Amino acid sequence: MRFFGRGHGACPGCGLTIAVRNVLEALEGKCFVVNPTGCLEIISSQYGRNAWGVPYIHSLFDNAAAVACGISEALKALGREDEGKVVVLAGDGATADIGLTLHGMFDRNHDVIYICLDNEAYQNTGHQQSALTPFGEATTTTPAGKVLFGKMGRKKDMVAIALAHGSPYVATSSAVLPADIRRKVKKASNIEGAKYIQIHCPCVTGWGIDGKDVVKVGNLAIETALYPIVEFENGKLITVRKVRDRKPVEEYLKLQRRFRHLFTSPEGKKIIAEIQRIADENALKYGIDLKK
Amino acid sequence: MKKVVRGFYSVAYSVKLCRPNVICAYPITPQTEIVENLATMYANGELENCRYITAESEFAAASILVGASAAGARTFTATCSQGLILMSEVLFNAAGMRLPIVIVNTNRALSAPLSIWNDLQDSMALRDAGIVQVYVENNQEAHDMVPQAYRIAEDKRVMLPFMICMDGFKLTHAYEPVDLLEQDVVDSFLPPYRPEVYLTTKKPLAFGCYAPPHVYMEFRVAMQRAMERAKDVMEKVFKEWAEISGRDWGGHLEIVYPDSKNFVIAMGSLVGLLRKVVDELRSEGFSIGLVKLRTFRPFPAEELRKNLGSAEKIIVIDRSFSCGYEGNLSIELKSALYGTNPEVISFILGLGGRDIPKDFIKELLRNSILGREKSGFKGFKEFEEVIP
Helix, strand or coil: CCCECCCCCCCCCCHHHHHHHHHHHHCCCCEEEECCCCHHHHHHCECCCCCECCCEECCCCCCHHHHHHHHHHHHHHCCCHHHCEEEEEEEHHHHHCCCCHHHHHHHHCCCEEEEEEECCCECCCCCECCCCCCCCCCCCCCCECCCCECCCCCCCCHHHHHHHCCCCEEEEEECCCHHHHHHHHHHHHCCCCEEEEEEECCCHHHHCCCHHHHHHHHHHHHHCCCCCCEEEECCEEEEECCECCCCCHHHHHCCCHHHHHHHCCHHHHHHHHHHHHHHHHHHHHHCCECCC | CEEEEEHHHHHHHHHHHCCCCEEEECCCCCCHHHHHHHHHHHHCCCCCCCEEEECCCHHHHHHHHHHHHHCCCCEEEEECHHHHHHHHHHHHHHHHCCCCCEEEEEECCCCCCCCCCCCCHHHHCCCCCCCEEEECCCHHHHHHHHHHHHHHHCCCCCCCCEEEEEECCCCCCCEEEEECCCHHHHHHHCCCCCCCCCCCCCCCCEECCECCCCCHHHHHHHHHHHHHHHHHHHHHHHHHHHHHHCCCCCCCEEEECCCCCEEEEECCCHHHHHHHHHHHHHHCCCCEEEEEECEEECCCHHHHHHHHCCCCEEEEEECCECCCCCEHHHHHHHHHCCCCCCEEEEEECCHHHCCCCHHHHHHHHHHHHCCCCCCEECCCCCCCCCCC
């Protein structure tokens, strides 16, 4: 672990650390990491216990994209662009909720690789809902109750938002696909402009899964088409991870405490049906099903 | 080279001479023309080794400069009012990270009610941020202050953001003759920015680590120590500036008629008017001097105590106040003078651009010396509102 890891405080089985290690390996450590407040920051950057082997900056919760733009522009002004790529490693809340400086980065198309480590809630502070929390998930701020059954809104489509900004490279990946992460990050690093990669990162404590099931659960998100693995270059869909014999969403949901409430009431059944509809829609939209 | 220019240009031209690497701002009245001037210079290729970015908000502008400054760039922004307080989360952070960002704040009132006009409430709201604050009297002083700001902020004994406060409209929009500096003068005074630590892959370091209770306090105390050191650094830089430019703006204070019994103290462009008023009152036989407070942070408490501790009466003119207490400068001055004898009378005037006519302030000062005036808000009318 040359670039990340020594002394970090992540939970055993944490998806973030797998993703981060692969991102840094893909860039061969030639990068500047900008990391907003969140899980990754807390587990890696305590004063005196820095786990980073690359230049690292944490400023605030809500400004990582802008800080990255500043580094990228400074390197240009100072003639130091060869030193490395500027990479944001941000959580889903810092990306889709509070971190709106992302839009300025896309708009002005600064040379930044923005990576959203999507564990689908504010997990560092104990599992509060974010814009990337999926429909039906129980969090501490969208709990399952007698009349509400977890988050009743949608998961924000950040991929569409990045594409709408004209981002030259937009992709999704998963912590359970290390080779896919490395390939996509390498590809992004050879494209000029503001790139967006969203990586699904299972969270043992927040999702309520067994540490040994991280890979299984991560794979099920892909095999049910709830987390489409896609890649766009200049707005064109260029690759989709296909699935043979797509699995019903129950198989994914039933392994996780965050969806447990859906299996104990008739209303939960309706929500599962709606989640299945979302998966079917994803499969259709991206042509995920591999025809026999 | 003396030219008649507006306040905007006096600042923008001086910024250019300081060779910034990253300029980033968001337009806001009455600051906009500063960055418009810089944008024009950028569009004409007059800014070398520089990137100019129009951000999507002041919050983003300040954040971009945090990244740029941490990467070793010399940075500049201008803002005011709502823009400054939108930046505030970032600016507190930048000060804690010890990034020497230079900001020109064209002082403007805060909403609500919305007002684009001048008072000092905006920069006062950033009083505790760990940012050096200097208030200028005129556009020549604003022009001269920019290179000094970089020298002081980037001094390794200081390493804090620096905010030059100039009155919105009253200075920004005013045409004044300004002796524009020559590039070689600025180059000889201000070396290129070479920070001891910055983000580089050659020597990876972590910026902005979080601090548990066993180390947080040490970082905050270090900021205070840097502010205390800044006092000496600033005095030396002010003196050096006087020598090379031939313009001596004084130290943290400028005191006119130091042997007077009574003093009036103020900041910013109002000092220009008070010079005239004090002269007229003296010709009427009143013993009154003038204190121009240039540095508000670090606060020159010892200098004030030394120079004003034995005065009879001190009249403070504030253009901002701490709602629920009193005028901001008045609070600071009373604290500095604690244990000495002068009577302090404090007035809050001119909020939201309310005019401060010469005769009005002369009458206030005259009556104060004669013991006929009480502290408080002056120059406003009581009126009935829905919320009284």
